[in-house]
Amino acid sequence: MLDVENWKLPHLVTSLPGPKARQVVDLDSQFVSPSYTRDYPLVVSRGRGAVVEDVDGNHFLDFAAGIAVVATGHCHPEVVAAIQKQAAELIHMSGTDFYYPNMAQLAQKLAAIAPGKSPKRVYFGNSGAEAIEAAIKLARYHTKRDKLIAFHGAFHGRTIGALSLTASRAIQRKGFGNLLAGVAHTPFPDTYRGTYGVRPECASQDCLSYLVNELFRRRVDPEEVAAIFVEPIQGEGGYLPAPAEFLQGLQRICREHGILLVADEIQCGMGRTGKWWASEHAGIEPDIVCVAKGIASGMPLGAMIACCEIMDWKPGAHASTFGGNPVCIAASLATIRLLEERYMANAARMGEFIMRRTADWPSRHKIVGEVRGKGLMIGIEFVRDQRTKERAPDLRNKIVQMAFLRGLLVLGSGDTTLRLCPALIIDEEQADFALRTLDGIITEVEREV
Numbered sequence: 001m002l003d004v005e006n007w008k009l010p011h012l013v014t015s016l017p018g019p020k021a022r023q024v025v026d027l028d029s030q031f032v033s034p035s036y037t038r039d040y041p042l043v044v045s046r047g048r049g050a051v052v053e054d055v056d057g058n059h060f061l062d063f064a065a066g067i068a069v070v071a072t073g074h075c076h077p078e079v080v081a082a083i084q085k086q087a088a089e090l091i092h093m094s095g096t097d098f099y100y101p102n103m104a105q106l107a108q109k110l111a112a113i114a115p116g117k118s119p120k121r122v123y124f125g126n127s128g129a130e131a132i133e134a135a136i137k138l139a140r141y142h143t144k145r146d147k148l149i150a151f152h153g154a155f156h157g158r159t160i161g162a163l164s165l166t167a168s169r170a171i172q173r174k175g176f177g178n179l180l181a182g183v184a185h186t187p188f189p190d191t192y193r194g195t196y197g198v199r200p201e202c203a204s205q206d207c208l209s210y211l212v213n214e215l216f217r218r219r220v221d222p223e224e225v226a227a228i229f230v231e232p233i234q235g236e237g238g239y240l241p242a243p244a245e246f247l248q249g250l251q252r253i254c255r256e257h258g259i260l261l262v263a264d265e266i267q268c269g270m271g272r273t274g275k276w277w278a279s280e281h282a283g284i285e286p287d288i289v290c291v292a293k294g295i296a297s298g299m300p301l302g303a304m305i306a307c308c309e310i311m312d313w314k315p316g317a318h319a320s321t322f323g324g325n326p327v328c329i330a331a332s333l334a335t336i337r338l339l340e341e342r343y344m345a346n347a348a349r350m351g352e353f354i355m356r357r358t359a360d361w362p363s364r365h366k367i368v369g370e371v372r373g374k375g376l377m378i379g380i381e382f383v384r385d386q387r388t389k390e391r392a393p394d395l396r397n398k399i400v401q402m403a404f405l406r407g408l409l410v411l412g413s414g415d416t417t418l419r420l421c422p423a424l425i426i427d428e429e430q431a432d433f434a435l436r437t438l439d440g441i442i443t444e445v446e447r448e449v
């Protein structure tokens with residue numbers, strides 16, 4: 001049995017990477033796809049709560065949570081028990097050809113918690129990208145239109161359809177030839193920095209106006225647009241929340257032209273922001289919601305939730321052999337129960353704690369441009385100069401590395417932002433440790449600037 005009480009804060013027993021970690025990294029570098037982006041040589045063997053242990057016995061405080069996935073922490077006992085019980089009864093049957101009870105139960109639950117009041121139905125896949133692919137297909141099927149709109153900085157996944165909507169980094173698209181035709185990108189309201197021609201102080205208004213007066217007028221007739229895909233909080237694009245008035249305006253424009261509004265809640269949904277959905281903070285009801293990551297505490301599951309009147313495709317139109325696997329669904333039902341009972345409220349509380357504690361960072365640290373976010377989806381944007389807002393990816397990367405060497409796991413997001421996306425179970429002691437560690441590292445790094 002593990003002594004879980006001691007799995008609270010980092011404890012390093014070797015230099016990093018340790019000898020066993022080095023061996024695994026060597027093996028991996030010979031046989032595993034070189035397309036992965038590992039920022040530091042962390043080789044994990046076990047996880048409990050917000051702590052992971054590496055193969056050399058070092059403990060790390062995990063503020064990355066498997067890229068915002070393990071919502072209830074690593075190996076929550078109730079999630080593990082649900083997985084074990086289901087695995088002993090039925091591992092696979094294929095919900096596309098047969099029925100099993102927990103698929104219908106999870107669909108009912110997701111339909112109930114989805115934003116808005118209209119009745120919903122759920123399609124199950126295995127990942128975020130599959131949820132997005134399903135949304136692309138359903139939007140085209142239902143509207144009988146083929147054009148799609150997404151935002152600068154968006155990340156919707158890496159399969160060809162999802163990649164066509166993604167506009168986060170050129171490297172993600174480079175070398176893959178022509179993507180889906182009929183996709184246009186438009187500016188996202190970055191209220192810190194603005195983007196080309198968008199003023200930070202009127203970012204919502206400028207971005208909506210660009211969409212209507214530029215994109216619709218000159219390049220894409222709105223009557224041909226099937227859907228607009230938006231992340232209510234951009235994830236890989238730098239942890240950028242879309243202002244409520246922007247999302248409300250977008251919904252208005254969509255309704256005016258019969259365009260479906262698709263909210264990609266894959267990173268920002270499932271309670272991470274302190275509500276089930278980031279869309280709820282703006283009071284919008286998207287026509288389609290895409291979910292994955294936190295939905296099953298680490299088991300591979302994606303879902304596309306749509307209003308019943310929109311999910312009108314016929315049997316055979318879309319399916320997946322593994323999508324909605326019974327074991328993943330059991331993990332998801334346990335996850336949702338835990339989020340509902342305890343951890344969604346904790347995410348709101350801990351998010352406020354972190355925002356309060358970091359409120360003075362831009363005035364105390366000359367390389368911190370802004371700290372922003374909702375719940376436990378918080379971004380710290382680094383700049384070389386607060387006045388010019390010059391991006392500082394090298395400083396951000398250095399801080400991520402230094403944090404690892406002190407036992408704190410964090411990840412970058414966008415060009416120059418560090419993201420905090422821990423499990424929704426963290427407590428004040430863990431948040432305090434993470435913030436004190438980062439505060440100290442930032443102080444050291446900025447001395448050299």
Ligand SMILES: Cc1ncc(COP(=O)(O)O)c(C=O)c1O
Pocket residue numbers: 067127128129130132155156157158231235236264265266267268292293
């Ligand atoms: C907002 C968003 N959409 C889609 C995806 C793709 O999800 P997956 O990697 O599970 O395919 C991600 C993954 O980071 C994401 O953050």
